[in-house]
Amino acid sequence: MELLYNIFVDPFIQMYEAPDFLLQVLWEGLVSGVLYALIALGFVLIFKSSRIFNFAQGIMVVFAALTLVGLHENGVPAWLAVPITLGVMYVLAVGIERVVLRPLVGQPDIILFMATIGVTLFLIGFGEFIFGGENKVMITEALGIPTGALEFEPFGGFVLIEEKDLAAVIMAVLLVIALLAFLNRTSMGRAIRALGDDHQAALSVGISLSTIWVIVWFIAGVIALATGIVWGARAGVSFALEVIAYKALPVLMLGGLESVSGAIIGGLLIGLLEKLFEIYWGQPLLGGNTETWFAFILALFVLLFRPQGLFGERIIERV
């Protein structure tokens, strides 16, 4: 009885009684959520245009962050280090297309997936060789990211919003909007959507795979840099940063590998739910640390009932 009360009644009473704290929790959830959405979008774009599940996304986050910090350590000012890092990510995209993807065109999907594992291993080795294995500190201040905190006092209580979280949310939201505009308003974006629907037909109208692949991998690189900066500012820059990308997996399970809206809604949902669960159920009942697995369980649960994911694109069947 006591247990049932603790699961089904008590958490909601707490939410009701301390709405300011609920707001704080929701805010934290939102911060993670927009990041998850952004990373998931990177996966979706690559999957839509090449049927490849990009195993290397995580290491790309590490690589981008290390490059940025490494450049700064060597005396490159931050305002210059960012565009140079973007340039490096572009070169990486071109390299992956030329060396890995193009020779494997037409091979089974699993081979291409293995190839991204190869890219991952290469980047781990190459990254350690150049930047060394020790942890670094993200150059938050040099990048001009504010580090103060804002206080609000809603419902007679109090909510604290760190400025760097606010900056992260704004940046992520802007990036997501830019990506949506790119997908829906440009000819290249239309081509990516077309590729997602019908590969052969896309080829037949002259859509060039090489061009599109470079673009989507570069976008994945930009997303890697953005998430690397944000997450690095919290957790430091090391190879452990990789895990942030794996947080996108449940989002993809939930949202569907091909759905842009699924990635966004799924990301936000998982960010919010895992935070709520941790605070109101995980910590009091399970000793905390539920954020590492909650999203996966949630996603598995959803998959049981909807194999195409919550927002998987409806498969249009008609002849």
Next chain:
Amino acid sequence: MSAASTGLAEAKKSEQPQTAEDILSVNNIEVIYDHVVLVLKGVSLNVPRGGIVALLGANGAGKTTTLKAISNLLQAERGEVTKGNIIFNDEQVQALSPNELVRRGCIQVMEGRHCFGHLSIEDNLLTGAYTRRDGAAAVKRDLEMVYDYFPRLRERRTSQAGYTSGGEQQMCAVGRALMSRPEMILLDEPSMGLAPQLVEEIFEIVKKLNKNEGVSFLLAEQNTNVALKYATYGYIMEAGRIVMDGEAAALRENEDVKEFYLGVGGEGRKSFRDVKHYKRRKRWLA
């Protein structure tokens, strides 16, 4: 009868050299899938500039493979042209990617329509303009032109293509190809799965496009009857080879063609290899 025999006599061997008026000529190509499966065993054909040429044959004869060899969509299916060459507008094109070929004015409309199901009809059409660099105004003008040829597409411009009818999808596929401003369209089985009236409608538009826009067509068809009505010249394929060719009018009158391709009875189509056995059997004409 006399017309037929002369038409066939002069075209007994389908290896005419390319003339200046030919926009496309395929010379003795061989195609192999997966490095082992030999599918085309020496195919040659010519399409005159401004012509409509039909490529006829039963299931599995190799029509689609021939068209894909020209547009080079074979690559994505692990097929390969291993012999012969393909000349489009005086240039060897067998090493070009589909993208480069579309830029040069040769585009394929694939069998089975292949619209982008989640894109609107208008977005589908616009993907056809992907390779163009002549500005939004010109693309907009051509979009209107496509809508004028296919008024039904204008009505359904905002519908998701996946939810439109088979006829509308076929129109969408042809219209999409038109958006690339092609000189030549490789049209694969436009009649597939469509009601006879719609088939006529589509072919009428093909004829109009040919006349008004000067687009040349190579069309693969199983529907010999309709194809020979609209085409000026025809090739008949069997098991990876051209077995007969000639003026469309001559082919229409040819007894063997009538026997094996125009009159489909309950027993289905017969092969030219069996000509001797079936020659004298009378069959009604479609």
